[in-house]
Amino acid sequence: MDYILGVDGGGTNTVAQIADSTGKLITENESGPSNYKSVGIENAKKSINNSILGAIRNLKNSKKIVFKSSCFGLSGNDSDYDLNIYEEIIFNNKIKKYLNPAKTIICNDTRIGLAAGSSSKNSIMIICGTGSNCYGINEKREEAKANGWDYILGDEGSGYNIGIKALRAIMRAYDGRGEKTLLSETILEDLNIKDISELIGWAYSESFSKEKIASIAETVCRTAEMGDKISIKILEEEAKEAVISVGAVAKKLNLTNKEFDLVLGGSVFMCEKYFKAIFIEKLKDKFPKINFKPLTKKPVSGAIRLAIKNL
Template structure:
């Protein structure tokens, strides 16, 4: 933003020179954009740029926050993904009273970034939206979720369990490892989609006599406004989107809390699968040390893990992780992943 003289008049040349200098050295007008692109929506936050990353205030001031649609092009296509990206960035900047020229860096964590070509494509989208001085970082959404629990430091493991699920980790040398995150067809069974899909399968099995009767039948049919399990087949295939299926997880948890054995078994198996994903990452990176007792953070993010229900999936996962690794410190982040992305950008810029 250009500076005003005391008389209120804008000197264009001097203002632009000041602007250029501020982008090089940091100023009170400089901002960072952090974005979290999940399977259902994208959140963008605008925060002030602090040139000394180790002196960040807590809580980090949020100047603007906006929400738009999914930015995973694998789910919604490139046009819709890019449109959502432009929308959410514009709205966050408007809320903050900032211009694109005020931005020092943009960090986007998005689901579906599993290959350098994915990264390069999205980086180009963002670079095309901003002046050339703006630094752009594109990561998998798991990485910014980790940063949300470690104040932007990339060390330890993150477990995300929402519509989808993934475990991702870094050791102190920067080596990376992941487990799960390959989507529902390839077996993300601890995810919201995986839990709900197994519940729907249990209802159909009970209906046609291949499986035991379950409370899930009446509970799910009531939630969907259907009168019979036969109608469930049409409902499922009318729009088999991952998020639409995953939205049935609360019904599974309610049935498990009411004593339904089928629902309880589904949730137990989900907790075990999620803990195994963390175990695979920790073992591959040696985060637990040679004797298996070293301390390291495990950041836990997502609606499946943080539902605050009596049947607490997150608590069950934590219990299993600590059985594997006594030194593991499970962390529920105090900030959302979009803020983690902003912290990550801040650390990249100040390191």
């Protein structure tokens, strides 16, 4: 049997799938994070090895395996410099014997997410999760991206951005610099925090975590649904940012007047009324021929799909 390998490496975990050449899943295995920018090269290598070796152990005759084709979708893989590092990480002594270098794709995790969500030749993926990112490809195989520069250089439209704005809105209300907002109660409640002075401790005492700030986006969504103007404004602003990202990628790929798929990924899209609906409405106005595709499959399945196309 021919075996196909797909790997989805992210900031939280790494998922490896092995499938047959028709794409039928045989086994899956998960390990720790593998974005070298956040966990370092050695830990990234360990996670990638563990995810693949664990999946291989689930097979019979595991020693004789060489993957016919494989695809790695890795977050943090944004430049030629990064690609060199990931090549070093991937073709290491523990796993290189299983790989066929001529049939190994190493791309960004948005690329596999896009493949998991759309089979159209013209397609864009937008992720609004802890961070945000937008990536697309057209029928000429041209690729383009926008946004996704993380918490300092900017990932507008992300849960992190929503969380930061919500926290600052609380402090503005507390100071008398801004309008009152229900967020002052709901955020403290959801974080199980007594008062503002404890909130300050929460924000600064532990080591900086994008994830804990991004988790506030869920509260903002709930508070918006309670009618809170500040929450609605924050979500609208960030939905518009997501629209701007898609517009920038569509323009670079010459898709402005063409039909294309738009795959939506990331937890912020679970905020239906004040984020997703506004996002969709504004994009429909701009690009009437857009097909919205919620991401229903795991991104790793896109890695399998790309590996099979490369057979």
